[in-house]
Amino acid sequence: MGMEIDSPIKLAGFWVRFVAFLLDALLVMAAIVILGLFFGGRGEILYILIILLYYMLLPATPLQGTVGKYFIGLRIVDNDGNRLTFPRSIARYFSYFFSNFFFVGYIMVGARVDKRGLHDLICKTKVISVTKTANVLVTTADK
Template identity: 35%
Template sequence: MFCQKCGSKNLDDANFCQTCGTAIKDLSQSMDNQKTKYAGFWLRLGAYILDSIILFPVGFVLGFVFGLLEPEDGTIGVILQFLIFVVTWLYFALMESSSIQGTLGKKIVGIQVTDTDGNKISFLRATGRHFSKILSSLILLIGYIMAGFTSKKQALHDMIAGCYVVRK
């Protein structure tokens, strides 16, 4: 493969020119060349329902324990909500940036989160993807529904974070 900028010969699977560093091929297309099967809306919804079932006991136990400690002013309720917020964020971000590349629900249904090259995503990208789900929710869940209609089955938060959800 030859670089269009400097003309140097490069390996066929190179993404960047070894001489000048210019991108040789459009990296966003590299997943297409592998006949990737993207995970659609229903698989993703199934994974989310399973994750909710997995996380429910954690929230229940925290709620029960903090409910016993609740004073009159309601401060424990605020702390409880914050803890549930943090646990949920860490669950999704740590699992999706791990070698599993997905939550337990995603693993059960056979899907995983990748970057646009099919690689594992970083914790920072997984965090951005998680918090982008707020935007997907705020617009009447249309950000989620987009996964059923886009060519690469991306929801709005996937587009923002530069991620794909693919079948294993």
Template identity: 35%
Template sequence: MYAGFWKRFVACILDSFIAYILGFSLTILEFLLNMLLGREMGSSTRDPGLFKTIIFFLRIPCYILIPWLYYAILESSKLQGTLGKKALGIVVVDQHYHRVSFGRASGRFWCKILSSVFFVGFIIAGFTEKKQALHDIIANTYVAKKKALELNKDQPPMYPHGVHMQGQQV
């Protein structure tokens, strides 16, 4: 039911590649902006201080906003996961195995900062019962195999302590 460490790891690599492509697109956009403003690389025909300030105030938010929006929008969309997760057939769900909200997906993204400390928060996904990384535990989310969720669609949802909606103990 839950996606294991290695599947999540490969999805993370795919998503990192996609984020790199998006970042590279920003570099190309910056180059085009240089050309439109009549500046060649290394040339100082215009006020370089003003140009650098403009680029700084555009670049920094973009490098923060783009990854956040990439993860939060896709994980809270009908896809229920990023393109990397989609490629591996895994989705992000809440404790009731439903699609997560944009707010929860955003919280999950920002909690990855904690998971990044020595990567321990990511590694624990290989050792927890429901394969949750630290950011999943904090955001109360799960990464599940999409096919397993579809196969269990006819079953009543299972809640965290093994109780079905109808009150039957498992």
């Protein structure tokens, strides 16, 4: 007999995903700057590889997302809540191409109840929050 979990999955909305994106952008830019110091601007292929590997492969690893998403407590999962396979992760990366048109795919994250962007819908994925929050009871004194 299966064990039921009482807590619903919390979907990650636009702003928390945007903060994770900013963290990722800073990390990738820092890596490129450091490599630029060593290769003197001749590492274009290496720069492209870093970006591709970072955004294509990390979601299929135990991190289940980029480093920015991981530190914020977000995970990319398929519709069934499983870790992405490498082919699905690669397809999700390339589906960003469609989300980038007028940023419509990203606006969808903020506008949709299920908080899924176009790239999520195309690849049957979602971004969930796995941070544990303490339930705090706040009381106010009656005056």
